[in-house]
Amino acid sequence: MTMHPMISALRRHKAGVALIVLQIALTLAIVCNSVFIIGGRIERIARATGLDEDGLFLVTQQWVSEGDADGKDAIERLDTMQREDLAVLRALPDVASVAPINSLPLLNSAAWNGGIGLAPEQPKANLQASFYFTDENVLPALGVKLVAGRAFTAADVEHKALGDANTPSRIIVSQEIARRLFPDGSALGKNVYLDGGGAPASIVGIVERLQTPGTNAFSTSFAYSSVLVPTRLNSTFSRYAVRAKPGRLAAAMRAAPDALYQANSQRVIAEDGIQSYADIRHDAYRADIGMAMLMGGVSLILLCVTAAGVFGLTSFWVDQRERQIGIRRALGARRRDILGYFQVENLLIVGSGAVLGIVLAVGLNFALIKRYEMDRLPVTDVLLGVVCVLALSQASTFVPARRAARVEPASAIRSM
């Protein structure tokens, strides 16, 4: 098959060809970037927190008539109430384990972020981390896996007012921190200094993986740099991470507020005060899921519109050239040749659209990087988009092209 007649035919439809090329290019540019955004969101949602998420729920409550949270007496009284709450929850038949905690991975609130330094009173911390204040039951309650060292014991646990200096003598860190602070793998037993303080905290254990509470861009830069601190924080409000026995999550979530109110009615547990971890996860990623679905919807509409457009224009051209097709058939062209002619013609048009589209895709990506701090579009996504658009337009050319192939040689004379 020679290209010459095809190109001279396309020259007679300059405007139509230009519009299809433009449409293919724009579609490719938008679909590539959308698919890239969707991929990024899916990757974000799929990353593991390090928790055993099934069967975990969070209780948030506040005691009333405790206006003054300052002073030694108030702290002791608040701590007694907190320990009572923990005992009440632990005694529930459906509950396996309970630990007090200031926040949870993906909770997006009440994070305590700070620095970790290798020397006392370092002005600039070695790395940024998020602290979880909790007690000796934290590992079974969260279902976090210890990979080295030991868990906290009851003797390690202190209590202090919310907002007091963070000066524990023992901590457990995530493997991410251990690796980054001590690349030679010697983190266990080493001393580090928290928040630029002067008192050493010794690393007694290392957990495999534990995500930080924040999910925004700033927190994502240290998403797995978490530290467990054996300190109960005393304040007028408290949070408890509760692990239900297998299959008993719903029952445990129902029983928890009643038991707490029964133990001490002078408290408030808001409507969202009992949250299953599945809900926390859903809330954290809601915007990401929404964005991914929106981008998916737009891409789908785009591809449909473009496929329909290619179909429509090819149909028009087939109608218009019925006589020429008849003549070619009369001169000996086979059905296959006619089909191939339209498919190759489409490949030429869409191919040039794709070349322009790659340029536009990269351009759009640069604009998004500049304005919205997005990441660089990888080559594989662009190639995937090109293959997609080519396959789609070939498929939508097929139906009118097959109709063209069925044109009888005699129609060359009939339509005169």
Added chain:
Amino acid sequence: MTARGQGLFSYYLELALRSFRRSPGLTALMVLAIGFGVAASMTTFSVFRAVSGDPIPWKSQRLFVPQVDVWGPSERGKDGEPPAALDYRTATSLLNDRRGSMQAAIYKVSPAVLAMRAGSHPVNVDGHAVSSDFFPMLEVPFAFGSGWSRQDDERRANVVVIGDTLNRRLFQGRNSVGESLQVAGKSYRIVGVLAHWDPQPRFFDIVNTGGFTTTREDVFLPFETAVGAGMASTGNTGCSKSPSEGGITGLKESTCVWISYLVQLDDANAVRSYRAYLDGYARQLQDSGATTWAPNNRLRDVPAWLDAQHVVPADTGVSLLVALGLLIVCLVNTSGLLLAKFLRRSGEIGVRRAIGAPRGAIYAQFLTEAGMIGIAGGLLGLALTGLGVACVHWLLPADIASLARVDFALLVLTLLLALISTLLAGLYPTFRATLVQPTWQLKSQ
């Protein structure tokens, strides 16, 4: 329009309808493309419009947010930005100096409150501890009573302003001014009840809300009263180093930042002298040895502040951009299909031209046809926009989704966008149609 014009117009309408009937698939395709393109654009635009609005347009240029660098160069980001909130010492110094025509320090509180009558249960509420200027400066609407006075600020009076929702919940919506309310274990007198007030974004507390929030403003307490009662901030507290002492006492002495601040400056002169005043304050800190770096302050009006804090989520902008791209593709698509459709009728055009129709008549005929497709696409777009906005409510986080809504302006805009963009798409195909040479067409038949 003249009678003859009307007659011609209805003739064109009839021609267009006949053309639609001849190729219903192609017509449906164009209407669908326009409908989807317009609906995607308008749906994302409804979200964009909701989040990029000015919460207090008549005054936002005169309200300013000061920032003072109490942390130093080691804690600055790459753009040299000082902390976004103020520490207690700076906030109280600025308050006491009163260099703006009005000013307020603001921090978030979430106390438990209890109506003082038998059998009532405590409820958890959210609100802010603010200075008395807060209410007149932000022009907060009151249903009953008013804010408190500067004297109340100074003597740390136990007074409270409550929101309309809390007033309905505790007092069935009646005028509760003068009643007592227990807030975090202490008794307060209600001096004002707000009318419905839910500014979005929450420009006076961006640091804690990030802009948009579904949290209600249930209570407002005097700033110093709340601090004196040991009420801790339930918002974000940022520290460059840990406070030496626990609780609010330690927080007051520390350089931890937890206080939002707004000041009203009425003209350019006032802004200039306030900048000089902030520099003077920072230099004074440097002289006293509290800081060791040159002043690094910021003073932005509310729109600039919202921009600097990236209140409009990046996703919203990206979505709008992508949806506009979709609309453009739909238009290019429609343009291509119209071109094919119009040129297919070259014979008809040739005949009309040959029997005396001027070029203008061909323009009118084919633009009428394009316009009808635009209107049909617009009507489909309206329905799909309604559906899209409903989906947004289901897809996006409640704080943003609740702001996106369909209103009259959006409906009109949707129709106009569909009509104008289809006419634009039809312009080139129509131009090509008018170029058809009557004699040539007739000959080739």
